[in-house]
Amino acid sequence: MMKTNDTVNWALVGTGNIVKKFLIGLRAAEGARAAAVVSRSQDTADRFAREFNIPRGYGSYEEMLADPEIDAVYIGTPHSTHRDYAVKAFEAKKAVLCEKPVCINAGEMAEIIASAKSNGVFFMEAMWTRFLPAVAKVRSWLEDGLIGDVKMAEACFGFTVPWNPEGRLLNINLGGGALLDAGVYPISFASMVFGGGKPETVSGLLSFGETGVDEQFTGTISYGGHRMAAVSAAIRTTMVSDAWIYGTLGRIHLPDFVFGRSSSLIIDGKYIQRCEPDFISNGYNYEVEEVQRCLRAGQTESPVMPPEESLRIMETMDAVRSRWDFRYPFE
CATH class of the missing domain: 3.30.360.10 (Dihydrodipicolinate Reductase; domain 2)
Structure with missing residues (x-):
């Protein structure tokens, strides 16, 4: 379990507009650090990392997951890709905050929840509105x-x-x-x-x-x-x-x-x-703080946005x- 004062190191998956909005909120959240960004292209990852002063850019998702410093992964790619990214992160024992909608259908959602539970890893849908x-x-x-x-x-x-x-x-x-x-x-x-x-x-x-x-x-x-x-x-x-x-x-x-x-x-x-x-920053900071509160409390889900409700x-x-x-x- 993380200590109360531990910094949570985040990896951002994707470089689109929603990731940029999330990054603004992340940097306003106490105890949060954008440690890495991942893109399908190394050049794109490096460019994004330079532009937004992020320490590391990865052109490989697997390489990022192998980074022992990363505590939590924010998935901000199109939702048709979410299931595979989430399951791989759970298998690497990384906490996941996945942009809404989490996936395409309830079958995919059930797979995601099962993987999170079997690996004992935190998972939450990024329904940021709920935490305002x-x-x-x-x-x-x-x-x-x-x-x-x-x-x-x-x-x-x-x-x-x-x-x-x-x-x-x-x-x-x-x-x-x-x-x-x-x-x-x-x-x-x-x-x-x-x-x-x-x-x-x-x-x-x-x-x-x-x-x-x-x-x-x-x-x-x-x-x-x-x-x-x-x-x-x-x-x-x-x-x-x-x-x-x-x-x-x-x-x-x-x-x-x-x-x-x-x-x-x-x-x-x-x-x-x-x-x-x-209303601090752009509002995305509140969901970041909820994830970090749960991680420091040793919880694998949030009572405010539990995975089973996301499934329903x-x-x-x-x-x-x-x-x-x-x-x-x-x-």
Whole structure:
């Protein structure tokens, strides 16, 4: 087990925009160090390492995993590659924080979880939104029962990606589409609201574009006991990306919930409490700190974003795709 004051040495897998955002947050997290970056090309790895002042660049994933200094691996490549990268890291006894969605389907997720457990290594989905202070405050309101029995949740996340048929979001061969890339946010939010349990029923609509991927998604999820969620996502349509939670005594509002700068508690007929906590760096630092807290406590999973819940979220997305017989070419 790591000591409380031990620095956690991270390796970044990938050199794209999401990795650059993660690196900003990583450097704002106490006790975290970007020790290495990995790319399929040694030149690209070296260039990224020089640009961002990272000690080592690796053109080989296996070479990085053999580095005894590396404690944790952040996987920020397209999700069609995540399973293989994660399993290899577990076998090398490296902790893994894997960008969402963790993989393509629930079968891959089950393999990842089984490998993490058999190797006794930490694993967490990088659902960074869940660790933002305003979202953490929402969880405390729910745990305290301040809006009574929670009955409904609504969450939307939609944006317009520039037209690029070969880009990750629109490329069916890279696991593109609205459901996996954007829909995972509102689905994960609903799961958080209703305690991470397995849904009773799932239904959804997908709208496909000319590259073959789903460009819009809307769905309903029932968690039993008159508890339900309405979720929507899009990658070619900009949406008002808010979230609402409705209970028997009041409601909670999170404007632009994916980026989670504020939240409001409205108790019907009584008061409104607005939470605008300090927001350090770009927000990715909070998930880094959670991983490091778990590692120092000797934990192999986070109670805030446990692997089994990530599996149920992936099963939910599988259920939506199965109704449309939508499969990726490599599945």
